[in-house]
Amino acid sequence: MDANTTLDLNEALAGLLRKCAAEPSELWRLDDGRLAARERSPEVLTLVAGWRCPEADLPEPVVPLLPWRSERRFQELRNLVQNQTVTPVLMFRFACITDGETMPLEGAIYREFDLAEWLGGAPITSVYASIDGSLAANAIVRLASGVVCSVEAATTLPAGTPTHDRHELIARRGVASDRVVDTQVPQSSVYLWSDSETARFTDTDAELLGLDSDSVALVRAASEALRRPQCRQELREEHRRLRQLVALAYESDRQRERLDVAGRLS
Amino acid sequence: MKPLKIAMLSLTHGHTRKYYQTLRDSPKLDWVAVCAENDAVEERFRRAVKDVPCYRDEAEMFDQHPDIEAVVLASANSEHARQVQMCAERGIHILSMKIPTFDLDEYDRMIDMVEGAGLVCQIELELHYNPVVKRVKQLVASGAVGPLRSMQATNITLSPVWAFPWQGVPELSYGKRVPLADGDHRFRGGALCDHPHVFDLIRWLTGSDFEHIYAEVAPNMRTDLEVEDLLLVTGKMADGCTFLLDPSWSRLEERLVEPGPGWEVFPKRMEVNLTLNGERGTLMADCFGPNVYHNGAPLDRYTVQYTYFDEWIGLIDEFCDCVRLGHTPQINLRWHRRTIEAMNACYESIARRQPVSL
Structure with a gap:
């Protein structure tokens, strides 16, 4: 297991802002999920991972973050597509299995749908999903570019198990992935076996050393939203769209139909 | 004997x-x-x-x-x-x-x-005689992850058509020339026809049969093939277990007329991986791993060298x-018929762009 986060996220974010001399004009708070929606103050800008907000329409003081977009691995995968290192992309294979507490099934679908659109550089145009309650979902979506993407999501890992995911982009020239060829599980950068403990660490950010990779991504995404106020409305719109796409997946399962997105999102 | x-x-x-x-x-x-x-x-x-x-x-x-x-x-x-x-x-x-x-x-x-x-x-x-699959079967039967609720399986390879040309000819592979869908210039008979294993395995591991199936094709990696090479399949079994199968030819190859060293462009020529999500846990398996690796002859390319088991x-x-x-x-003809029906249903689903009940 990865070592646990040892820093307070708000302190980490404040430190990061101080370091780059960013001074947000408003009061803010990074919500790591422990803050109930009713506790959010309208006078304080609340930054929270979008998947934690079940409602599609969020009030202005709430900024739904898409933290995975701040992860180095996803930025590099996106670069590989945008720079046409792998091109043209044809099929994506995504998987995300959680313990259900770290992220519920709807959250995993939300995350993977966003990654499909963001990495592929095109909106989802159709959804077919096969879902088992809050436990497992399998979906096939198509992007406007013609890319077909599978999303495997489940919440079947034992409590406390780090999220297991995989993203593979298949192109006519080349395949890109965040997993090593011929492996099933993520690799770490540091492994420790000692008399007193067995541990592994995956440190990707020296400025935020001590935070696990999900927390690093959340703090980085929040930092970006505080430094670039103009992106907040865009994030709210993207969140709205993603919430509706997730709802469409559940509707597809209920109706047992492939659903076109056009005309179904408000 | x-x-x-x-x-x-x-x-x-x-x-x-x-x-x-x-x-x-x-x-x-x-x-x-x-x-x-x-x-x-x-x-x-x-x-x-x-x-x-x-x-x-x-x-x-x-x-x-x-x-x-x-x-x-x-x-x-x-x-x-x-x-x-x-x-x-x-x-x-x-x-x-x-x-x-x-x-x-x-x-x-x-x-x-x-x-x-x-x-x-x-x-x-x-695969019925593969030691990894046997272990998975035992673990599932013992209830290690509880009743299965979802299963994902890959059966992805390079395309064998350059060495075995009939696999790219619709009449020889599928039995006749049937367009994949209206307006699609490709025909049935490609990667799907090469990869029945995962359709069979899910029946074997769940003890259930296909209830409905949905499939979608991506644009081809190999634009000169007249059969499909990339597709994804999802649906549910009769017991409610949802699944996602990838039977694609998504690993690019050198176009050798006789398979041998240097066949791989993507380092790994073949993969059958399983993920089984049960009510009490998750089980993942690589049916052909672990392996060894080299970047030697003939092309000095990083390559997964299989340490094959002998299922035969x-x-x-x-x-x-x-x-x-x-x-x-x-695996007699009667047992296998339902697997073939499911594969045909994939083609029907691709043509209709909707799921097909079985």
Whole structure:
């Protein structure tokens, strides 16, 4: 297991802002999920991972973050597509299995749908999903570019198990992935076996050393939203769209139909 | 047990070379003869095997060797029905490659022929004899992850069409020329037809059958193929277990006419990975791992060198036992029919752009 986060996220974010001399004009708070929606103050800008907000329409003081977009691995995968290192992309294979507490099934679908659109550089145009309650979902979506993407999501890992995911982009020239060829599980950068403990660490950010990779991504995404106020409305719109796409997946399962997105999102 | 006198037909299937070793090594078999489909195949066979008679006419081979008790149908899918009929008429047991036929009327006639003649017809789905799959089966049966709620499986490979051209010809692979969908210039007969294993495995592991199925094709990686090479499949089993299967040819290859070192462009030529999500946990398995790696000859490219298991030993053990002891193979024509129906349903779903109930 990865070592646990040892820093307070708000302190980490404040430190990061101080370091780059960013001074947000408003009061803010990074919500790591422990803050109930009713506790959010309208006078304080609340930054929270979008998947934690079940409602599609969020009030202005709430900024739904898409933290995975701040992860180095996803930025590099996106670069590989945008720079046409792998091109043209044809099929994506995504998987995300959680313990259900770290992220519920709807959250995993939300995350993977966003990654499909963001990495592929095109909106989802159709959804077919096969879902088992809050436990497992399998979906096939198509992007406007013609890319077909599978999303495997489940919440079947034992409590406390780090999220297991995989993203593979298949192109006519080349395949890109965040997993090593011929492996099933993520690799770490540091492994420790000692008399007193067995541990592994995956440190990707020296400025935020001590935070696990999900927390690093959340703090980085929040930092970006505080430094670039103009992106907040865009994030709210993207969140709205993603919430509706997730709802469409559940509707597809209920109706047992492939659903076109056009005309179904408000 | 008396060794089974066996022959091979056609020698055009991708698994043909694997049988050369198996038929030679197995103490349960006595390899009598082969019949090659054409000059190139015969030449390739004669280079690999020196001491087994090679014919070009099936009837002649059988007439010259009336002691042949069984054959391996190592042929294009389109040849299977004719060859099964010939075997039924001669009372010869059959070990068939993985797709007897996609035409279900023809399939039923094959069942009648085999059962009418009292023959063993075993379908070659070697994963049933794979040690990783056996372990997974045991773990699932023991309730290690609880009742299965979701399963994902890959059966992804490079495309074999350059070495085995029939796999890119709709009539020879699928049995006829059927467009994938209105407005799509491709035809049925590609990657899906090559990869029945995961459709079979999910039935075997869940003990349930397909309830509905949905499939979608991506644009082809290989634009010069007239059959599909990338597709994804999802749906539910009758017990509610949801699944996602990837039977694509998504690993690019050098276009070798004879498989060998240097075939891979993507480092790994083949993968069958399983993820089983149960009510009490998750189980993941790589059916062909771990492996070794090199970047040597011929292209100095980083390559996964398989440390293959020999599933063919268990497969031949079962086949010989069935013939000698009068048993029915686990993967017989009747069991396998539902798998073929599901694969046909994938094509129907692609054409309709909606799920298909089974």
